[in-house]
Amino acid sequence: MNFPGEIIVKEVGPRDGLQNETEMVPLEAKIEWINMLSETGTSYIEISSFVHPDWIPQLKDATEVAKQIKRNPDVTYAALVPNLKGLERALEVNVDEVCLFLSASESHNKNNINKTISETLPVLKNVSKEAKGAGKTVRGYVSTVFGCPYEGSIDTEKVITICDKLFTMGIDELSIGDTIGVADPLQVEQVTSKLLSYFPKEKIAMHFHDTRGTALANVLVAMNLGITKFDSAVGGLGGCPYAKGASGNLATDDLLYMLHRMGVNTGIDENKVINAAFYIEKYVKNLSSHQMKILNSQPL
Template sequence: MSGPAIRIVEVGPRDGLQNEAALVPTDTKVALIDRLSATGLPVVEAGAFVSPKWVPQMADTADVLARIQRRPGVGYPVLVPNERGLTQALAAGVTEIAVFAAASEAFSQRNINCSIAESLDRFAPVTRLARDNGVAVRGYVSCVLGCPYEGAIDPAKVAEVSARLVELGCAEISLGDTIGVGTPAKAAALIRRVAEEVPVSRLAAHFHDTYGQALANLLACLDEGIRVIDSSVAGLGGCPYAKGATGNVATEDVVYMLEGQGLSTGVDLDALSAIGGWISDAIGRPNASRAGRALLAKAG
């Protein structure tokens, strides 16, 4: 029996929560991850071993990982920026990590205080140590369709950074429209260009919905062969470096769209919608998933 046609990487517990101003209780984070992993999602990003000074929301990642119920067949990757972060991740029993680069020099400087080249050099020992310990590595590339400081980004630069991450040992590259400015034609053109350097089977699409284009962009990427999609329950998330940028595309909306296209995800949409409503209430923010809100209203 073959698996789902599309693999969804749920990024809500990390990418979704990391910019929330009020600290989310550890209990809530653990419950969120456990509930999400019970819906059939194959990957639930569980946290980040980053400086608590810069990202205080992720300071309890080790505690979260110690308390979650790890389901067989579900991946729980964490973001790590450097060797110190990887050491902490290994101590927590992590088997998958992600590293974070940008396709924009200005964004790289503002976000991680170094150039793109310097960031990639920093990742070399991280990916090497990860592989030595049997830990899978994923690479994120941000600002692939636009930057709040530089404007439009050359797809060739995105392809260059993506290829370098693969050389360093990343098994999968997630292409992030961090500020949500992309449109379908530009998204498709980007995938075609990056696929000249990295096989499309190793690419994932990560879209924010600032201009309401995320689902349309994802459809365009599916036409180009993308089969891995990052999304966030209830549309949690944002970007502190991009004024007005909204959250990631909502997982509920993605699942509803994909299932309507005849593409299986293996995810229980009703259960997912209930989680979206619950976490939105728990952290006191509106539920950004249209499909989720509709299904919750229908359920009464």
Template sequence: MFLKWPKKVHIKEVGPRDGLQNEDKILSSDVKAEWINRLSEAGLVSIEVSSFVNPKWIPQLADAEEVFSKIHRKEGVKYAALVPNLRGLERALKADVGEVCLFMSASETHNQKNINKSISETFPVLEEVVAEAKSAGKTVRGYVSTVIACPYEGEIPVSQVKRVVDRLLEMGVDEISLGDTIGVGVPSQVEALLSELLKSYKADQFAMHFHDTRGTALANVLISLQMGITTFDSSLGGLGGCPYAEGATGNVATEDLLYMLTGMGIETGIDRNRLLQAAHFIEEKLEKPLSSKQMELARRTRKE
């Protein structure tokens, strides 16, 4: 029996924020802007540019305003940023972000470690941000971390994830990105999570955000596709990680995800050659090899 795959998938690039925030090397705003321009020229229509959290917490992204001022905005591309609170939102609106991204965890302990608040304490803060962002005419995206498991609490019950999702959608969040932050999930767990959430909500209200710590990210994408999800977060070169989970590696690599989807006949609107050129660019600037399969293959081919 042949499975029916979607005709088109929307890939959201999170490398400039989720990827670079974990790098020891701090890149200049000019380099970041050039990389983002290359990503938009490759056909990506949703790019998470930076974060408006307090610069002392993430020095790698302290230049958010500068980066937004230097990118060449391409028509049809949504330039997003992470926003923690009203102060961050004020900075983001001045920079003219295209989409406001919120973040919290389905794990109580991870939420405390990550943003120094309980889940219940986080809701009112985010509710204010959603209301103000909507008033400013912005779309709002909510990241929910550790939807499969947490480095402190172990496996997270689906009911716990649903509690957070329910509240965020009640606030008016347009899309929820469900994150397997430490990359431990397997397809059966993803299926169980989505089976429960899709009883109450439509598939187009969700995106999936998989890390590839144990090599299961693309398998998890496949089960998500089968269940009707058509939006996925990824990071060029597999950049990223989780600072609170020892050994957790980066996001599923955009170029690896693209290879699979293209081979399946699924449209993405992304030019593979230009995407790989953008990957080579950031690889040189970071002065380290990117870990994706496509980039490893390119390095082997050059040696041969």
């Protein structure tokens, strides 16, 4: 296998990790946690989502989070933005990157944002245009690429069509999501290889969930194909609020353990990430990462 010497790990815990928590994490805790993450060496943190509070109550404090965190000039601070109203809020607090999202599945898209894919695309096009006009980079998310909780398998040709429409909008990067954690390494190889026959690998990131324990194996396959950007969340936080049974994201701490022992550079301090995991664990349900399970089971 031919692995890259360096990988960019994009921390999505403050957004994708917290959005499905049942108990509200205090604003002050979110700010402290993001400040801790900012000092780990990561170059990217997705801090929140500017969606309507009724959609995701856990992230209703996005404006205050963005205002109060201590920004590291070496970190890109991103946020999810569903529409022009959300973009207005995001620009008011000067996020660095605007993230757009839609699903490759009609049913999931309807359940997620109450619109069809064809209804969603013009909205995203306007957001991308305005964000680029404001000097922001724009990232796209395509979810349920490897499987949908309502429709099952998703046609890769449909995924390619959606990706092409997003790149035509001028997005800078596209994150390919295994939203409910059903992907296996062979499927990842097949789908990713097809995507890379249309789009440059430098503009593709992978977003795996670990519902069935295959996330790290899927990372290895994607790395072997030349993918160098991966989304993850500290402690394996997260899940999809519209996909029952979908467990957490690929855990940042588990990913770093594997990569660093393979000699792959990330620029991130594992110990600082673990400290950040212990901090946020005081406010959320038990973290699911292997690293945290081991550390929590050790005697003091």
